[in-house]
Amino acid sequence: MISQPISRLSWRAMLFPLSLVLFEFSTYIANDMILPGMLQVVHEFNAPSSLVPTALAAYLAGGAALQWLLGPLSDRVGRRPVMLFGVAAFIVLLLLTLPTSSIGQFMVLRFFQGMSLCFVTAIGYASIQEAFSETAAIKVMALMANVALLAPLIGPVAGAALIEVAPWRSIFVIIAVTTTISLFGLWRTMPETAKLRGTPFNAREIVGDYRKVFGNRRFVCGALAIGAASLPLLTWIGQAPVILMERAQMTPLSYGLWQIPVFAALIAGNLTLARLADRVPIHRVIAIGLVPVMAGLTLAAVAMLIDSNAVAWLVAGISLCAFGTGLANAALYRLTLFSSTVSKGTVAASLGMITMMLFTVGIEIVRWGYGSGGNLWFACANLATGIGFCLLVRRFLSNHDTPAVGA
Template sequence: MSKKLALFPLLLVLYEIIVYLSNDMYVPALPSIMHDLFTTSHLTQLSVTTCFLGAVSMQLVLGPLSDRYGRKPILFGGAIVFVISTLICAFAPHIMTLLVARFFQGTAVCSISVAGYAAIHEMYETKQAIQTIATMNSITVLAPAVGPLLGSLVLLFGNWRNIFELLAVLAIVVLICLFRKMPETHAHSQRHPLKLRLVLTNYASLFCNITFLRHTLIFCLLFSAMIAWIAAGPFLITLTYHQPPYVFGLAQVFVFGAFIAGAHIAGRLIHTISPHRIVHHGLIYACVGGILSAILAYCFSFFLIGFVLSLMLFTHGAGRGFAVLSRQAIEASQQPMGTTMAVFSTIMSGFGVLGSAFISGFYNGTLLSLAAFFAGVGIIAYLLHQTDRTRTETCHDTAK
């Protein structure tokens, strides 16, 4: 593989981290923004929500566009919007300007998940793609782990506007390198006409594809649980257990460290055992971790360390399964890559919202309510995968 192609995934994941840091570094600055823009806490917190809305708004549009015009124009069109909106955030004179800019800032996630990852899947064969995506996943989880700390450091020596200025400069530098190294993986001869009826037919086919939906749903269930932890963890540790905020940061290191270890192991195992077995083993970890967390929360509600250790089992299993599940979902589709990635990332974003909604609905401030969510997710994900295993074995027996 040429050096140019080897650098592309690294540069893409660096850009992806910068996009995620626009939210993770930003959170510690919310009180300062409320003060400087003379606004309310509700409107200030709404700026986080609008960014998430932007991140779930454009996939179904960008997918067919990338199938028609290629991956590179879509990715860099989104990148230009990200840089401009980030600079507008840095110089926003009032809260409404910030809210609008934050929405467009969030749309960068759509172009990355659709066009960027479509290019990765098109570049590599199955095993190499899984190994590459596993490595990328292990890097991107650093954003929620270190983002708040980095944001706090910027605030220590500057102000909230400096966060956006720094991100804009970093994005420009990385994007210049990415533009030079990113190949156009979708050749002109393979491009699809942009016809509404064809687009709707492709989307309908994907939503009727049971195998694609099964792999996607397993992935998204695990993802929703991790989002739920990110959202509920700070409240659980600081309010329920009356621990200082740095304890949550320390827990994040262990929880996401377990995920990184799982992703790394999956990248190594893909050359020795089947993808199906990697996912199966990962889901056993996730299921056992979820059930164990519920048992400990019920019997020893004061035992926070036990819950974190159980959560590490869960995230380790998720790390083992993420890259393989995403590739299996893609390979189950016969539709164009951009369209397939659009549906996959849209469902993923929807489950991310579901994980966040859990905080306001099911979670009641107790350890047991959070642990029960993880247990439920682990069990459902495992059973979904078992239905695929049973179907495969039945097909093999019939063939014999």
């Protein structure tokens, strides 16, 4: 149990975040590496290409399924044992992909594999926030995001290269190996930070905690803002194989290379946040991040209105949006998590449920309209999301100095 939050980021202090981010990296790359091979997957199982984004939606739906239980459970049983169980289960679920023989089995496995995201958001992030001081936690989260974002940066390229020489199922074996390394690292370095450990698991008390969290309008506003900030990137990840490989007739390798500017911009935003965290008030950093988000999404929508085949302009707009998202998200997460005084496992789980469900619904809405609206629909839907993000952030920051309501 950590008695005082860590404020100095020594190498020893960073061993736990590094082990955690390797697990987070594995959960992300489990989606990103398979994306170039998704057309092969649906063709092997005689399924339509329109199901490609549904695989991502199923993964994210799994990421929302266990949040409600894991947060309160880790508060009472302990963060460490629940996290270690989740990492081990993810390894088993990855290997179960090898004998799949239908698209239905594949989608069900994607749902259960997506539950690994629950352990990252409901337990891992809460542990980081509890183990480190505010400024240190924001820096750690921003730096962790950069490592985790190597997955969408290198995942599509690595997946495209791998499926040229090996079956698509081999991707899941490689990810199982990296997850095993993470499991060992977490076993050796993860501290126990749950303050309610040993408290009886009382269902009525847990329901009461969730009522307090979801009754906190400022928290809900912040959680929705976090989801809206990331949704354009998630819809891009889900729809890009269709936009680039099927419609623009790119090769899997070209598809992977076109992901680089988007996620390089996201990493640049996180690095900028890490530099500004102890120099500029975090609510001001969030407000600054709104500018590139809206500029990028507006650019993408206008470009698609002029020429729906101008993929380069679409990627440029999404990349600019990604920079703003990277600049704002970790700071917004910290403020949102501490907008309620309920135990952080429950708060983190509530935040994860809201964002994951928003991602799942948003991706499916974009997929549904893409068949008839094409790239213009994709860009305009994301612009609408960006406007919602700005309104939510403005509401959230307008009373950032006031006490949390319902907490």
